[in-house]
Amino acid sequence: MTTLTVTTKGQITLRRDLLQHLGIRPGSKITVQKLPNGRIEVAAERPKGKISDAFGLLKREGQRVISIDEMNEVIARGWAGEL
Template sequence: MSSTLTVTAKGQVTLRKDVLRHLGIQPGEKITVEKLPDGRVEVKAARPTGHISDIFGFFKNEEGISLSIDDMNQVIADGWAGKR
């Protein structure tokens, strides 16, 4: 199924909600556009490229010591209370 889009005077194109839904894109997320031969483009949802292991250093204090579950719960509670 194809869709026809209009290019604005600024050279911008707005993707319709059904197209965004098909791509799995939510407001604020990014897309990638790859230029292909013959004037074609490929539009895809930009997916994070990090590794799950990147999160391991996230739950450490300033000294590099891993936080306990109680410490993590306190950080979460402070965040909800607007203290961070």
């Protein structure tokens, strides 16, 4: 169990090991839920985007989009040691 100290401003700082456990990085958001008996639940907020938002994420300027068949062909050639 970790004990945290509340500052005079009413703030707490979560230690690095707790942030890592939650998967929190700078700029991440957390949710806090009030529970009965003076308890709270802290959780990392997960992105709520669509899978289609990731399409083209790795595409570089001037690079053409390849089909699934072309991807499979490149993969097969790689496994065969041809690349």
